[in-house]
Amino acid sequence: MIGDLDYYKGLVEKCSHCALCEAVCPVYLEDMLETHVARARVDIIYQTLYKKSMPVTPRVREIIDRCLLCTSCTQDCGGAVPVHEIIITARAALYGGRKHDPLRDYFIREMMEKRGIKGFPALMLAAAQKLHVAPGGFPKVSLRTFDSLYHGRYPPTGKKRAKVAYFTGCATNTMDVETGVAVMKVLGHNGIEVVIPDKLMCCGIRALGEGDIKTAQKIVRNNIAILAEQEVDAIIVDCTSCGMMLRSETAKLLPADDPLLAKAVALSPKVFEVSDYLNTIGLAVEPGPLAESFTYHVPCHRGWTPTLNDAPLQLLAGIPGLKYSAMEEPEKCCGAGGAFFMDYSGLSRGIRKRKLDDITGTGAAVLISQCPGCRSYLSAGLGKRWKTVHPVTLLRRAYGL
Amino acid sequence: MKTEGSRIESLRKDLSRLLGGGKVRTEPEDLLAYSSDATRYYAQGKPEAVVLVESVDDVCKVLSYANQCAVPVTPRGAGSGLSGGSTPIKGGIVLDMKRMNKILEISKGNMTARTESGVVLANFHRAVEKERLFYPPDPQSMDVCTLGGNVACRAGGPRGVKYGTTPNYVLGLEAVLPDGSVINTGGISVKQANGYNITQILTGSEGTLAVITKVNLRLLPLPPERQTMIVVCDSAQLAAEMVSRIIYEGVVPAVLEYLEVGAIWLMNTYSPIPVAQDGQVYLLIEVDGTAAIVAEDIGVIKGIAEKMGAREIKIIDDKKQAAGIWKARRNLSPLVLRIFQKSISEDVTVPRDKIPEMVKAVREIGASLGVPVGMSGHAGDGNIHPGVQLYEITPEMEQKAEEAIRLMIEKGIELGGTISGEHGIGLHKSAYLEKELGKDQIELMKRIKYAFDPKGIMNPGKIWTEA
Numbered sequence: 067m068i069g070d071l072d073y074y075k076g077l078v079e080k081c082s083h084c085a086l087c088e089a090v091c092p093v094y095l096e097d098m099l100e101t102h103v104a105r106a107r108v109d110i111i112y113q114t115l116y117k118k119s120m121p122v123t124p125r126v127r128e129i130i131d132r133c134l135l136c137t138s139c140t141q142d143c144g145g146a147v148p149v150h151e152i153i154i155t156a157r158a159a160l161y162g163g164r165k166h167d168p169l170r171d172y173f174i175r176e177m178m179e180k181r182g183i184k185g186f187p188a189l190m191l192a193a194a195q196k197l198h199v200a201p202g203g204f205p206k207v208s209l210r211t212f213d214s215l216y217h218g219r220y221p222p223t224g225k226k227r228a229k230v231a232y233f234t235g236c237a238t239n240t241m242d243v244e245t246g247v248a249v250m251k252v253l254g255h256n257g258i259e260v261v262i263p264d265k266l267m268c269c270g271i272r273a274l275g276e277g278d279i280k281t282a283q284k285i286v287r288n289n290i291a292i293l294a295e296q297e298v299d300a301i302i303v304d305c306t307s308c309g310m311m312l313r314s315e316t317a318k319l320l321p322a323d324d325p326l327l328a329k330a331v332a333l334s335p336k337v338f339e340v341s342d343y344l345n346t347i348g349l350a351v352e353p354g355p356l357a358e359s360f361t362y363h364v365p366c367h368r369g370w371t372p373t374l375n376d377a378p379l380q381l382l383a384g385i386p387g388l389k390y391s392a393m394e395e396p397e398k399c400c401g402a403g404g405a406f407f408m409d410y411s412g413l414s415r416g417i418r419k420r421k422l423d424d425i426t427g428t429g430a431a432v433l434i435s436q437c438p439g440c441r442s443y444l445s446a447g448l449g450k451r452w453k454t455v456h457p458v459t460l461l462r463r464a465y466g467l
Numbered sequence: 468m469k470t471e472g473s474r475i476e477s478l479r480k481d482l483s484r485l486l487g488g489g490k491v492r493t494e495p496e497d498l499l500a501y502s503s504d505a506t507r508y509y510a511q512g513k514p515e516a517v518v519l520v521e522s523v524d525d526v527c528k529v530l531s532y533a534n535q536c537a538v539p540v541t542p543r544g545a546g547s548g549l550s551g552g553s554t555p556i557k558g559g560i561v562l563d564m565k566r567m568n569k570i571l572e573i574s575k576g577n578m579t580a581r582t583e584s585g586v587v588l589a590n591f592h593r594a595v596e597k598e599r600l601f602y603p604p605d606p607q608s609m610d611v612c613t614l615g616g617n618v619a620c621r622a623g624g625p626r627g628v629k630y631g632t633t634p635n636y637v638l639g640l641e642a643v644l645p646d647g648s649v650i651n652t653g654g655i656s657v658k659q660a661n662g663y664n665i666t667q668i669l670t671g672s673e674g675t676l677a678v679i680t681k682v683n684l685r686l687l688p689l690p691p692e693r694q695t696m697i698v699v700c701d702s703a704q705l706a707a708e709m710v711s712r713i714i715y716e717g718v719v720p721a722v723l724e725y726l727e728v729g730a731i732w733l734m735n736t737y738s739p740i741p742v743a744q745d746g747q748v749y750l751l752i753e754v755d756g757t758a759a760i761v762a763e764d765i766g767v768i769k770g771i772a773e774k775m776g777a778r779e780i781k782i783i784d785d786k787k788q789a790a791g792i793w794k795a796r797r798n799l800s801p802l803v804l805r806i807f808q809k810s811i812s813e814d815v816t817v818p819r820d821k822i823p824e825m826v827k828a829v830r831e832i833g834a835s836l837g838v839p840v841g842m843s844g845h846a847g848d849g850n851i852h853p854g855v856q857l858y859e860i861t862p863e864m865e866q867k868a869e870e871a872i873r874l875m876i877e878k879g880i881e882l883g884g885t886i887s888g889e890h891g892i893g894l895h896k897s898a899y900l901e902k903e904l905g906k907d908q909i910e911l912m913k914r915i916k917y918a919f920d921p922k923g924i925m926n927p928g929k930i931w932t933e934a
Contacts, residue, residue, distance in 0.1 A: 080804050080805070082505065082800060082801040082803075082804045082810075083503065083504075083505050083506075083507045084505045084547060084608070084798075084800055084801045085504075085505055085545050085546050085547035085608065085611050086547070086608065086610060086611055086797075086798065086801065088545055088547075088610075088611040089587075089589070089610035089611050098519065098565055098566050099492070099497070099500075099519065099563075100500045100501060100546060100563070101492070101496055101497045101499075101500040103500075105500075106496075106499070106500035109499060109500070110496050110499060110500070113499065120495060120496070120499070123494075123495075123496070125494050125495075125496050125497075126496055129496060143801065144737060144798030144799070144800070144801030144802040144805075145801035145802070145804045145805060146736075146805055
């Protein structure tokens with residue numbers, strides 16, 4: 067279970083020290099200091115929290131905190147060392163969910179747990195900004211949230227092919243309503259009935275990243291109980307981090323004797339990112355033409371399903387006139403890391419700089435990505451000339467919906 | 468005698484004054500991160516300072532300071548080595564070269580390149596291949612290892628069978644001597660007869676003579692086509708004989724890997740390997756060249772494999788799948804730890820017609836001592852990496868493992884082979900070098916070392932054991 071130091075002891079010892087993580091860690095590639103790569107981080111966690119041969123110094127905390135939890139090293143590791151889970155477990159041991167000042171922690175927890183209450187997130191953020199506990203650079207939160215527009219059951223147009231539950235993430239709900247609308251319209255247009263269940267919370271990834279295991283557990287228990295009740299063919303997300311949480315991390319957060327564990331395990335294979343889902347079942351209606359060129363940033367939280375990477379490209383290949391221009395390294399991190407960029411702005415900007423160069427080098431005009439965090443952070447760096455959207459938004463436009 | 472703490476503090480002060488504070492690290496966590504290479508189980512050493520050099524000038528300053536104060540200096544690339552070569556067993560300064568990562572020139576006209584020594588090999592591959600040029604050396608750590616480290620350790624990889632290893636491509640070097648002076652060896656001409664070949668003395672010197680700061684490399688035209696295939700064999704002996712046969716028939720694949728079924732099973736957990744796992748040994752082959760040559764070579768190998776009774780022959784047409792297989796192959800060494808507690812991979816290399824005999828001997832050594840042995844390596848050049856894997860680390864098993872390794876190394880030498888084909892000697896194999904080369908040659912090496920490094924500050928304790 068994530069958060070349980072004993073559980074990870076054997077896995078920490080599986081690090082062969084091969085150093086291959088140096089190839090993929092965005093923080094290391096920016097800092098160019100081996101202390102900031104998974105091999106060293108895991109070793110330092112081993113020495114301080116397991117062997118206790120070294121004290122927990124501020125430098126140790128810095129090494130454990132200065133990680134985006136992008137999971138690139140976990141995905142790549144030959145030894146199958148779950149580095150991000152080890153880092154989260156270390157954060158849980160060091161902070162126990164009390165990493166920031168209590169007021170900021172309170173706001174973060176409230177935002178995650180009560181996002182189902184209409185207008186609440188916007189009010190909370192406004193209050194947090196007034197009290198100066200919201201970090202700088204936080205994107206604008208809309209009062210007209212997605213769940214004020216859509217809730218309940220939406221039958222499809224045309225013949226019904228499938229029924230899905232749409233797990234709307236916090237970003238879509240409060241900051242990127244446009245993506246949520248595109249998901250609804252495109253699914254409905256393709257014969258897919260959509261249910262938006264009530265009382266869902268945040269997916270919990272934010273709490274998990276902070277090492278706040280208790281809050282994360284509370285959240286996933288709430289969500290699993292609700293989602294398990296839905297009689298649907300699939301659980302759809304538009305955000306790859308929500309998807310990772312639901313598909314691969316939720317079950318790791320529940321103790322072995324938790325009655326919800328079996329439900330979490332059963333739900334896991336039903337979770338799909340929306341473009342992956344559409345690509346898997348195929349489009350019912352052929353899209354019209356779009357005379358544009360786009361490039362594709364693959365979000366880091368992609369390791370939870372093997373078909374996710376190529377899905378948007380295969381899906382959009384059916385749009386006549388739409389041209390794909392590949393980046394040199396589409397899978398390189400953008401530097402956002404959820405809220406990481408607010409605490410480590412210089413580091414994140416450095417990571418983003420490489421990405422922006424790669425994006426602008428493609429000569430495209432539209433950037434697609436399935437992660438709202440990446441989109442928001444990259445869009446801020448790219449400026450107004452670029453459109454940065456979820457793949458289904460392009461599909462919506464091709465359908466003229 | 469100064470205490471450790473005050474030594475570290477005075478090093479930090481002095482080096483920071485020389486280079487600026489941002490390039491010097493002395494906190495215990497940073498020192499831990501630089502305490503070994505990929506063979507930490509074998510030895511660890513704690514440096515007293517890590518210096519992140521960014522220019523030749525930085526290197527000169529550090530070396531002349533260290534030389535004056537007699538502080539050991541251990542140069543380091545990615546720290547991915549498999550010999551303990553960059554493990555700072557005598558403390559002192561670790562010189563991290565990875566920030567010197569500029570490719571200075573790729574010349575299509577001369578088919579050469581000039582780079583700083585901290586350039587990561589895979590980045591260099593991508594850069595030259597964009598120009599339709601080819602740099603063949605491909606150690607399995609290519610995604611992280613540096614050109615400087617490759618030159619210092621005479622690194623090689625699967626493509627050694629057709630293209631040789633790093634030393635075959637080094638034309639010249641810029642290096643800083645321990646007294647801080649800079650030399651430019653060899654040159655950028657593809658043939659040279661200019662006195663002692665200092666370039667090739669530094670190539671393979673494992674950081675014991677000087678610090679390599681720039682490398683001049685020879686390049687080849689990029690082969691337009693490549694094709695991966697897998698041949699499944701029912702016995703180790705058959706596979707070993709097939710390797711010898713393929714070479715004997717005059718076909719030289721770009722890669723000819725010998726992988727036991729356990730290795731294939733592990734690789735399949737990382738990336739799908741599209742063959743049944745019912746064989747004993749799998750030959751993973753890549754041929755390259757023009758389309759006609761590729762087709763012809765595949766045909767010849769297929770013919771040999773069929774005639775000798777291969778269980779299955781699989782041509783991998785899907786390029787993405789092939790890339791996945793090769794990536795899994797590069798990850799084999801960490802993959803082994805999914806099953807075992809400890810894995811020690813040796814680097815014994817034998818003449819290629821002796822592969823069947825070596826394979827037989829390694830299996831017998833494992834059986835007689837009761838330790839799991841495995842061989843997965845570059846059979847095409849005789850470098851089959853016999854190794855020992857332990858399910859459990861106990862003093863008894865460790866002792867048996869050591870004994871098995873000694874016997875494998877002795878067998879390799881007896882067959883006319885070498886104790887290291889591509890990893891270098893470092894710490895691991897230093898006890899065996901005299902057995903291979905004889906006392907007189909080791910003494911000569913020591914005299915060469917003295918000529919470069921009279922104070923003995925450069926990577927002390929490596930290549931040979933101290934009396």
